Amino acid sequence: MAKAVIAVLSKLPKGAxxxxxxxxxxxxxxxxxxxEALHCSVYFADPYCAWQKGTNENLNGLLREFYPKGxxxxxxxxxxxxxNLALLNARPKKILLFQSPLLxxxxxxKICCT
Numbered sequence: 158m159a160k161a162v163i164a165v166l167s168k169l170p171k172g173a174x175x176x177x178x179x180x181x182x183x184x185x186x187x188x189x190x191x192x193e194a195l196h197c198s199v200y201f202a203d204p205y206c207a208w209q210k211g212t213n214e215n216l217n218g219l220l221r222e223f224y225p226k227g228x229x230x231x232x233x234x235x236x237x238x239x240x241n242l243a244l245l246n247a248r249p250k251k252i253l254l255f256q257s258p259l260l261x262x263x264x265x266x267k268i269c270c271t
Contacts, residue, residue, distance in 0.1 A: 159185075177195075
């Protein structure tokens with residue numbers, strides 16, 4: 158997981174990644190490597206405190222529209238997965254004042270990294 162996170166996030170402009178918050182799953186056992194490679198801080202949500210990662214939990218629920226719980230994602234093509242994630246990132250959200258996560262991400266990249 159560390160290699161994948163580093164590979165994806167290192168493509169962003171320097172200074173774009175400041176913190177990463179994740180759960181306490183074993184897939185993040187190499188979190189120090191992520192911190193060192195991306196020059197950011199990695200934080201962990203407390204156990205059984207889903208409210209500390211509300212946006213993530215919300216996205217997991219939205220993904221259920223495409224992939225029912227228990228579905229093996231290894232059988233989903235990368236193209237299909239990317240398409241469905243793009244749809245979710247383009248969807249306006251109430252919590253973002255009805256703007257899309259993608260739009261806000263792009264706007265913030267311009268502010269922080271130009």
